[in-house]
Amino acid sequence: MRAAGTAPEPEPSTRSGLASLGEAACRYQADEIPPEDLPMVAAEALAAGLDTPTLCELAGLPRNADARDIRDAFEQALSEAGVELPDRGLARRHALRRLAARLIHGEIAAADLTMDDWWETETETVEERSFVSLIPQCGCCMEYTLGLDQRTWTAELRTAALALTSSPPVGPGC
Template sequence: MAATTDTSGPGTAVPRARLLLKEVAWRHQAGEMRPEDLPMAAAEALAAGMDDPALTELAGMPRNADPRDIRDAFEQALSDVGITPPDRGQAQRYALRALAERFVAGQAPLAELASADWWETQVESAEERAFVALIPPCTCCLAYTLGLDEQEWETRLRSAALALAARPAVGPGS
């Protein structure tokens, strides 16, 4: 989960927990969080100060519970606390920008870039299009797909990632 580091004092626990839960909703909708990870995320939101019966029920579910039951409990908990999950397209754009930020920071290896179906993301900006256009379907197809040597590709990709990361954020905290 993304770090929520605002610990400025009384009254900030529930807003931090709410932001944490929104982040989970966005990541789950983007396909970055598996259903079996949602009970732990619910437990973290409870520990951060959120109090809701459906969230408590979700936090108590085992990782090996039926994924449909976990998703239903998660959706109920979000509804109870007034969080509306984003549509899948917005969530994927959020995940794409987060990937660009991790790549720029040296935290996303090249294999991670080519391991998802980013080409299916409904991009809306020129920066998103430029970044997605440079992501091959797999790392072994780099030269075939792009016709570039790996050094040149990585340079172009870094430039596109920097441009995307500089755009205003889309997501739970924006």
């Protein structure tokens, strides 16, 4: 029984929708979800039991709708659902942790890390700095940047990725 004056607990499916929408917000801020995928994110949140007017509107937008309209609708839907859009820096730090996990699980190759601007990520922990310091700015100058052979670099990068994924998460979860 709930105390007088408190809001009822959301249903489990609604909590699931809120959690997935919160993760999508974090991934959106980290540039991991392109705008054209946001209508499907909205549809999945609706299917999970979350329902707001703008979420319904967003779910009905085509993938080729204007990216600004999609972004605006997504941010409005987050607001209506009570989901905060995380700080971009924190979102990138959580994305860095997901990237390290993907590397460990063999979902991406070490050389693929040079395809994005991970070296620009603002880090705060030793584990984040160790991982980021091993990511060169571009793939064409890896040997020059790293001063290591490819095999040694890959081993050091995996070790740093393991340390990062094993360290306590920072800030609110995404």
